[in-house]
Amino acid sequence: MLGKRKNTYSSGRHRILVVSVLCLFGFCLLAQVRPAKKGEQKPAKSKVYLLHSDVLKKSPLNPDPDAQILIGNVAFRHDSVYMYCDSACFYEKTNSLEAFDNVKMVQGDTLFLYGDYLFYDGNTQIAQVRYNVRMENKNTTLLTDSLNYDRIYNLGYYFDGGTLMDEENVLTSEWGEYSPATKISVFNYDVKLVNPKFTLTSDTLRYSTATKIANILGPSDIVSDANHIYSELGFYNTQIGQAELLDRSVLTNEGKRLIGDSLFYDRVKGYGEAFDNVIMTDTVNKNMLTGDYCYYNELTKYAFATKKAVVVDYSQGDSLFMHADTLQMYTYYLNTDSMFRETRAYHKVRMYRADVQGVCDSLVFSSKDSCLTMYYDPILWNNNQQLLGEKIMIYMNDSTIDWAHIQNQALSVEQLDSTSYNQVTGKEMKAWFQGGEMRKVDVIGSVRLVYYPMESDSTLIGMNVSETSLLNMFLENRKMKKMIMSPKSNGTLYPMLQRPPEKMKLDNFVWFDYIRPLDKEDIFEWRGKKAGQELKKSNRSAVPLPNHNLFNKKK
Helix, strand or coil, X not given: CHHHHHHHHHHHHHHHHHHHHHHHHHHHHHHHCCCCCCCCCCCCCCCCEEEECCEEECCCCCCCCCCEEEXXXXXXXXXXXXXXXXXXXXXXXXXXXXXXXXEEEEECCCEEEEEEEEEXXXXXXXXXXXXXXXXXXXXXXXXXXXXXXXXXXXEEEECCCEXXXXXXXXXXXXXXXXXXXXCEEXXXXXXXXXXXXXXXXXXXXXXECCCCEEEECCCEEEECCCEEEEECEEEEECCCCEEEEEEEEEEEECCEEEEEEEEEEECCCCEEEEEEEEEEEECCCCEEEEEEEEEEECCCCEEEEECCXXXXXXXXXXXXXXXXXXXXXXXXXXXCCCXXXXXXXXXXXXXXXXXXXXXXXXXXXXXXXXXXXEECCCEEEECCEEEECCEEEEEEECCEEEEEEEEEEEEEEEECCCCCEEEXXXXXXXXXXXXXXEEEEEXXXXXXXXXXXXXXXXXXXXXXXXXXXXXXXXXXXXXXXXXXXXXXXXXXXXXXXXXXXXXXCCCXXXXXXXXXXXXXXXXXXXXXXXXXXXXXXXXXXXXXXXXXXXXXXXX
C-alpha cells in the first residue's frame, strides 16, 4: 500500500513539473498579442473564473508564486466564453491563464475553438491558440497552427499559414483573419481559393462565407477548364458564378481575349460583357474587335459589339479596319464538322486598309462559303480604281480575294489624271483575282465604256467610246492586255485634243473621292452621297436575317 502511494505521489510531482515547464514556455508567446490601436477605448475589465479542476496545486518552479496548477477536467469562464482543457496554469492576479492539451473554447452556439495550447488574457480578451488549431463557426472551419482570437473585435487571425473551408470553397494563405460575427475573412500572401469548378489564386483577397463572394484586391487569376480571368480589382460570386471586374481585367477563352475598363462574367450562363475601351482579340483567326461595349457568349459563340465598334483583321500582314454602328457574330452547327460563322455589320459601314477601302450600309461575311456581301450602294476603292453597284459579293480563298461579283448598276472607274477616267458600266460585273491582283473582268448586259488606250510608255493615245452586250477584259500587271466585245463593236476613238466634253463621262459616272476613307481614324466619319449622285431606285434584295433555325443547332 505504501509503495502504491509513493508511485502516485511521484506521478503527481512529475505532472506538476511538466505543467510548470509548459507554463514557463507560454511566457515567450505573450509578445504575439495584437497591440491595441492608438485611441481605442479599452473595455471594462471583468474577472476570469475557475469553474472546475480535479487537482489544484501550487508549483515552486513557476516564476509567479501565486500561479495555480490545475490538472484534470479544467474549466474556466470569462463573461460569456467557456474554456476547457486537461491541465492549466491560472494567474488570478493578472487575470490570465495557460491551458494545455484538448483545449476547447466555446462562445455561445456560434464559435468553437480547439487546439493543443491556449494563453488567454482576460484584460485584453485576446486568446492565443497554438498547434492543431481549429476554429468552427457554423458551416465554416478554419485550420492553422497559430491563431490569435480577439474577443473584443470578434476576430481571429493567423500568420503562419492557414486553411478556411465552407460549403463551397477551400481557401489557403500565409496570413489571414476571420470574423465569426460578420462572416468576413481577409487573406494575404499566396492566397488560393479552390472550388470544384475553378481555382482562384491571388496575393490579397476578401471573402464572405455568408454570401460566398470573393472581393479581389490585388493581382488575381481565376482558372477553369474553359477560360482564364485576370483581375486586380472586383468581386466574384463563387456560388452563382458571376464576376464584376474593374481596372482593365482580362477574360481569355479558347484563343479569344476580352479586355475592358470593366467586365461582367457569368460562368453558369457562359457569357461576358466588357465596357469602355474594349479590346477582343482572336489569335486563331488573327482579328481583333474594339469598341466601348462588347458581349460574348462562350457557349453559343455569339458576339455583339457597338459604340465605336471596330473589327481589325491582321491575317494578311497589313491590317484592315472596319467600323459600323453594330457588329455581330453568329455560330451555326456548333461543335460539328458543319460548323460555320457569320459576321454581320449593320449601318454606316466603313473600312480601310492601305490597298483597299470600302463603304456600304450593311455587310455579311459567312465562313461557310467564304463570301463577303456588301448591301445598299456599296463602293470599293483599290489604288486609283473605284467599283460600285447595288450589291457586291466578294469570295475569299485563304483570306485573299478569289473573285468578286457586282450586281445591278455596276460601275468601274479608273482615274488616269485629273480629267481622264477609264469607265465601264453594265448590269453586272464579275472579276477574278490571282495573287491579290485582278486578272479578268466580265461586264454583262447593257455594257458601255469610255476607255483610254495607252502607248508602252503610258502615253494616252485617245478616248474610245463603245457599247456592247458582253465585255471580257484581261489584265496583266494591273494593265489592260486584251479586250473582247460581244457582239464586236468598233466604237469611236477620239484624239486627246478632240474629245467631246459630253462623251468624256458616262451618264452614271461619279468619282466618290469625298466619301473614300482616308485612314483608320476616318472610318468613324460617315459621309453620304451628295444629292443626285445616288443609284437609281430599284427592287433590291434586303440583308437576309440570321437563320435562327440553324443557330447553335447540331446537324
